[in-house]
Amino acid sequence: MKRPFFLPCRGRHCQLVMGPAGSGKSTYCATIMTHCQTAGRKVHLVNLDPAAEHFEYEPTIDIRDLITLEDVMEELGYGPNGGLIYCLEFLLNNIDWLEEEIGSYDDDYLIFDCPGQIELYTHFPIMKRLCETLSRLNMAICGVYCLESQFIEDKSKYFSGVLSAMSAMVNLEIPHVNVMTKMDLIEGDYGNRPIDADGADADADEDDSISDAEKKRRRQRRRRRLMEKAMTERELDRYLDPDPLLMIEELDTVLKQQEEEEEPSPWTLKFQALNQAIVQLIDDYSMVRFIPLNITDEGSVEYVLSSVDNSMQYGEDLEPKEPQDMPEYD
Ligand SMILES: Nc1nc2c(ncn2[C@@H]2O[C@H](COP(=O)(O)OP(=O)(O)OP(=O)(O)O)[C@@H](O)[C@H]2O)c(=O)[nH]1
Ligand SMILES: [Mg+2]
Structure with a gap:
């Protein structure tokens, strides 16, 4: 069976995926790549991390083809942080390399996986200059700032994350979406805990073989779990929309x-x-809000992607794709 399918006919779009070290940027990129490819969308990964070692998807454009952190550390004697800043400044000083690489991806959607050094987004002008270059190349950009759900465990750490997201938003002046990553870890612990995990509690009332005392015990347990779940969801909301x-x-x-x-x-x-x-x-x-991302839930991935797409008006000039180019669905 074939179903209607749309592709953008013109315009270049990209996501700039940022956030602290280990916040799940590369995993986010791989998840979005998989999701887009399944939907028949053409996406390319651009690696901007000169120290990256492993990728689930081979980057189409890779800063390591221009310069690697290892070389800078070895040849110039820099440490890892100074070396990384050097690599990105080198990229900006040789921006024609990036322009040439991007030049051949005219109508496509690029996902930039950035390094995790927080200073890149907060006080060095590197990302800002990169955004200016991408805008000059007629590219619509959306900044995606990843903060991991584990920050919630420590309120001071969480608020410093909120401030760093805000700083990136203010500095870069581009459409921006904040994503709370690794929600599967939180929801696995609390939110998605099955209410009837140890038996069909909801049906117990109808079951004559269960004693009244047992039915009462199960009803209480079910009510307690529902309350816990509601409390957790309300508490989580205070972190997604920082209270x-x-x-x-x-x-x-x-x-x-x-x-x-x-x-x-x-x-x-x-x-x-x-x-x-x-x-x-x-x-x-009141600018910072997080969209939760649970990579194990397709609906959650789709919601994050459409929020990012909407923020840079991706798809507004969609044209129906020719029937011969449509993917086949069984
Ligand atoms: N459970 C779970 N683990 C995740 C998720 N996203 C990332 N991780 C894990 O978190 C660790 C860091 O993830 P990365 O995607 O490499 O994070 P990063 O922000 O690209 O890291 P740097 O590039 O080093 O700054 C890895 O062990 C991932 O497997 C997620 O959504 N759920
Ligand atoms: Mg990474």
């Missing part, structure tokens, strides 16, 4: 403990004032 009160609550707890034991330390009071200023900043701008 500044999370940070204040934590410091209030520390302050209360210190007041019970002795005088609060002047440092705690100073930190409280600082945190309140940060909270005010996040609240005033």
Whole structure:
């Protein structure tokens, strides 16, 4: 069976996938590549990490063909961080190389997998200059900032992640989507825990072979699990749409403990004032929101991809694809 299928007829689009080290950028890229290819969309991976070693998909354009971190460290005596900045500056100074490589991918969709050094997005102008070059090449860009769900375990770490995402948004001035990655780890622990895991609790009421006491016990257990799930979902929402009160609550707890034991330390009071200023900043701008990504759930991957596509108006000039080019579906 064939089904209607659309491809963009013109315009170049790319995602710039950023985020702290280990936040799941390369896994995100591979997941989107798989998803797009299954849907018959033409996508290419561009590797901008000169220290990368392994990829699920072979990059079509690879900074390592221009320069590698290993060479820079060996020949110029740089350390890993300085070496990485050197490599990216080298790329910008030889931008005609990238322009030439991109030149042959006229109507396609590129996914740039970036390195994990946070300073690249927050205070070095490297990414900004790269964006300017891509815009000059008539490319629509969307910044995708990945933050991993494990940051939620530590509120200070989580808020520093929120600030780094905000800094990237403000610095780059491009359409931007923040993604909370590795949600399978969170949802595996709480959100998706089956309510009726140890038996068909919901049907127990109808079952005459089960005693009334057992039915009551199962009903209570089911109610408790449903409440836990609702609580967890509500709590998670406070992290996906950052609730500044999370940070204040934590410091209030520390302050209360210190007041019970002795005088609060002047440092705690100073930190409280600082945190309140940060909270005010996040609240005033109210720009950062995260879309959760669970790579084990196709619906979640599709939702993230369409949010990114929408943000750069991908698909607005779609044209029906010719029937002979359509993929076959059984
Ligand atoms: N469970 C789970 N693990 C993930 C997910 N995404 C990434 N990981 C794991 O997290 C680790 C880091 O993932 P990468 O995709 O390499 O992260 P990265 O941001 O590209 O890392 P750098 O390029 O080194 O900054 C790997 O062990 C991945 O298997 C996810 O969605 N779920
Ligand atoms: Mg990577």
